[in-house]
Amino acid sequence: MKLLSQLRTSSFQLALLYMVVFATSVFLLLAFIYWRTAGFMTAQTDETIEAEVAGLAEQYRGRGVNGLITIIRERVARDPNAKSIYLLTTDDFLKLAGNIESWPQGTRSESGWINFTLNDSVGWAGPQRLARARIFEVQGGLRLLVGRDVDDLTSLKRVIETAINWGMGITLALALLGGFLMSRSTTRRIEVINNTSRRIMNGHLSLRIPTRGTNDDFDQLADNLNQMLDRIVYLMEGIRHVSDNIAHDLRTPLTRLRNQLESTLMSVDNDEAREQAGRAVAEADQLLATFNALLRIARLESRGNTADMRVVSLDDLVTDACELYEALAEDKDQVFEQQLDKGVMIEGDRDLLFQMVSNLIDNAIKYTPEKGRIRVVVKKTGADAVFEVSDSGIGVPDEEKDQIFQRFYRVGKSRSLPGNGLGLSLVSAVSEIHQGRIILSDTYADQTPPGLTVTVHMPAFTGVRKRIKATAAELPAPPGSSAAKRSTETSNG
Secondary structure, X not given: OXXXXXXXXXXXXXXXXXXXXXXXXXXXXXXXXXXXXXXXXHHHHHHHHHHHHHHHXXXXXXXXXXXXXHXXXXXXXXXXXXXXXXXXXXXXXXXXXXXOOOOOOOOEOOOOEEEEEEOHHHOOXXXXXXXXEEEEEEOOOEEEEEXXXXXXXXXXXXXXXXXXXXXXXXXXXXXXXXXXXXXXXXXXXXXXXXXXXXXXXXXXXXXXXXXXXXXXXXXXXXXXXXXXXXXXXXXXXXXXXXXXXXXXXXXXXXXXXXXXXXXXXXXXXXXXXXXXXXXXXXXXXXXXXXXXHHHHHHHHHHOOOOEEOEEXXXXXXXXXXXXXXXXXXXXXXXXXXXXXXXXXXXXXOHHHHHHHHHHHHHHHHHOOOOOOEEEEEEEEEOOXXXXXXXXXXXXXXHHHOOOOOXXXXXXXXHOOOOOOOOHHHHHHXXXXXXXXXXXXXXXXOOOOOOOEEXXXXXXXXXXXXXXXXXXXXXXXXXXXXXXXXXXXXXXXX
């Protein structure tokens, strides 16, 4: 699979394209060399034959047929190796002179050239060889064949063709190997950039893309991306400082105002004034809750801090949350069912996980009518630890399921109920930190109302410790958690 993924990379395809261009160039170059060498040797052989023909023609014009026969016999006698081929016959192919006995069989070209084999068929006594000759009709009905032994030339051409074929094969193999190595080298550097980018997107904003110090294209790209990240982090830090300052300046007087209203509530005797003060305290609590929820979400999403994760028993955590909310469900006369498998462990921040579980159970109770049904499930599915809350409430339309995790988004049916639309945003942020994924579905798809089932899949603990991207010490704790006693904040769905 790794090899296949390597072959699919654009760098390998580019290297493959280069290989095709390179191989084509090499093929054209070798073809040119072959044409120039083999063609030159063939032309040289033809020129030699033409020269001999010219010499014989001159002898024939000066000395006649007898002279021609004499000169052929002299040349045959001077060439015991028979590199030159001669045959002079009558019109009925009766031999008059020459070093072969009979007229060869073969296809004659329009210009009079013929390629044939020197063997027994032409009265050749030596080993079989290849020959090339030219044929003339001599005045008086005689036939003249003048040629050369081209067996060495043919063998040489065959050797050159074999060398070219091997050369092309080796060239293609080397080009393919080189392309693969070049592609792998390029892919590795791109993968380093991709891995670093993914980790930065997961919250490690302090990471930067490594460089080799060669100042090549990849180093320049990495430098530009690193400078862009520095600028983004600088701007984010600026926004965070402004937000922190605003939070500090507003939350403290708002808390004082709330405490003063509570003191007024305890001190007044007039029922109408107590009612008004109580509503004012409730409004202040709502403002503080909204304000703190926004800060929690912002800090979770920024993930500027890190801390060691701890192994958490999900079933124990959900049991604690169910005990906290069971009474609330009883007040609405709801059926509160639990199916909590034991030994489901995950690695994470217990307070954040408790906040997520509490928000989902609280939402289920809030949006389920009296005498409705709520079911809480913890189980292990494959490598996932699964937490699921099902209710028979008003549900969420399919077209709004992708939007309910946005800040301040509230489903149309629930706008009349208390809430600020931040609870599920906080759930989404906590789930993302724990590498979880949330699935929404209708509990009763064929009924009205359909209810809602929220399923959170998180990686189950495998014994390998890892780090979390947010520290709970900086975040207000949810009600019922170990840090809840130190906080007056509550969550709102």
